[in-house]
Amino acid sequence: MRDADGKSKCFGFVKFENADDATKAKFGDEEWYVEKVQKKSERKQELKSRFEKNTKEAVDKYQGVNLYVKNLDDGKLKELFSEFGTIMSCKVMRDPSGVSR
Incomplete structure (x- = not known):
């Protein structure tokens, strides 16, 4: 062609x-x-x-490998969970004003 x-x-x-x-x-x-x-x-x-x-x-x-965590300080999410294994991804959900949910 x-x-x-x-x-x-x-x-x-x-x-x-x-x-x-x-x-x-x-x-x-x-x-x-x-x-x-x-x-x-x-x-x-x-x-x-x-x-x-x-x-x-x-x-x-x-299935079953993701966690939903509430009421946790932004900076501590990876720190707290890294001791349990390799973290593939981590996301902090925020409200429109930028404060973590």
Whole structure:
């Protein structure tokens, strides 16, 4: 495929009689990305499914590892909990005036 100036867009289309032949596309040691052409609606559905799956996996993986702590001084949050293990993230929620909740 080329743009209006004739410059390559670095992708193209090849139609094979047999889909299995497409997966064999290889030139020298180069690996090629080969995938079935999809309609926009098919791509959107696949991406949505993949996103939902990844989100569910992340939720399942981190289920039960987050803590919600109230009435704690800002500066002491990491200090108090660091002795129990590596803290992956820590966030102090603040009201509109900047005071910790």
